[in-house]
Structures are given as structure tokens and as C-alpha cells.
Amino acid sequence: MAPLGSALLNNSSRRSVEARLPHLWVHTFDTIEELRRGLQDFVTHYNATWLVARHGYRTPNQIRVEQRRLAQCPANLPLAA
Numbered sequence: 001m002a003p004l005g006s007a008l009l010n011n012s013s014r015r016s017v018e019a020r021l022p023h024l025w026v027h028t029f030d031t032i033e034e035l036r037r038g039l040q041d042f043v044t045h046y047n048a049t050w051l052v053a054r055h056g057y058r059t060p061n062q063i064r065v066e067q068r069r070l071a072q073c074p075a076n077l078p079l080a081a
Helices: 013-022 031-050 060-071
Strands: none
Touching: 031 060
């Protein structure tokens, strides 16, 4: 069986996906449900552990918590002049 999505990606895109999804890339899924579960597990793991440089080497979960906290700030804060 060909790697996940190999027919849909050009070589550059496929290398990028292979680098980010190594445990999915080497696993053969027998059903769509197994593939879906594998992708969900990867997303959970990625969001909890992947340190993103552009976010100050914080995980996506950490950024999401901060964004939600900031979204709950009062909208009409006084501006510094």
C-alpha cells in the first residue's frame, strides 16, 4: 500500500508531510476508521508537544489557552497616549 496521500502531493509537499507525520507515514491503515483514529491521535500529540518557533517555542495548546484568555479581556481598554 502506498503512503498516505502519496498520489495527491508533489515531491516537496510529500517530504514535508513525511517529516511531520513519521509515525503515520510508516503505518499501513486497513480501514478509513483506523486512518481517522491515527490522524486524531497525531493531532492530539502534536498540539500537546510540538514546539513552534514562531510562537516562542510553545505548543499549539499553550498558544490556544493564551488566545482564549486574551479574548476574554474587556473590549474597551484605555489606550496609552
